[in-house]
């Protein structure tokens with residue numbers, strides 16, 4: 001099983017650790033460098049890593065822990081120009097990024113390619129994971145319709161995020177990835193988004209459903225998916 005992990009930060013690190021330990025081949029894509037402000041929640045990085053490429057540093061840490069680990073890095077930003085080309089060839093994608101444009105781009109590309117996608121997000125004390133099996137479960141646009149207006153939702157850099165929360169949510173992402181690729185009954189992942197309020201400790205499975213008019217995965221998109229697999233870029 002080959003997974004493309006977008007983001008080597010607070011969510012990506014724990015997700016990658018669990019996947020690699022389970023024998024999954026993980027390719028980590030992240031163009032950023034380690035910043036001192038990352039260290040409180042991105043636990044694979046230390047003071048000596050400040051300024052180093054995040055993806056390569058995380059992949060190296062995983063290989064040090066598990067010498068047989070199949071973990072590699074690509075130092076690129078997942079963008080409209082390269083998204084489809086990057087995602088092709090993987091069995092699934094995990095989105096552990098921290099911005100809405102990349103989240104919805106990953107959703108749309110995976111819907112077009114028919115690739116499973118695990119969406120994870122954390123902000124402040126709140127975290128969420130949505131497991132998306134194309135054609136079977138709701139996608140990000142079914143649930144959220146689209147990106148919020150710029151500035152409406154603060155970024156991690158402004159609102160902060162709690163270190164133990166991203167550890168839990170990153171682990172959930174790996175759990176969902178294994179469940180979805182084994183293609184057994186998805187259980188509650190099939191029709192619910194898993195959320196956690198780290199302050200109160202309340203975990204919820206929020207019911208979600210497919211939108212037949214969804215621009216990414218709705219009925220109008222189904223007929224085009226085969227064409228998209230042939231090579232159309234997003």
Ligand SMILES: [Zn+2]
Nearest residue numbers: 139142214217
């Ligand atoms: Zn959808």
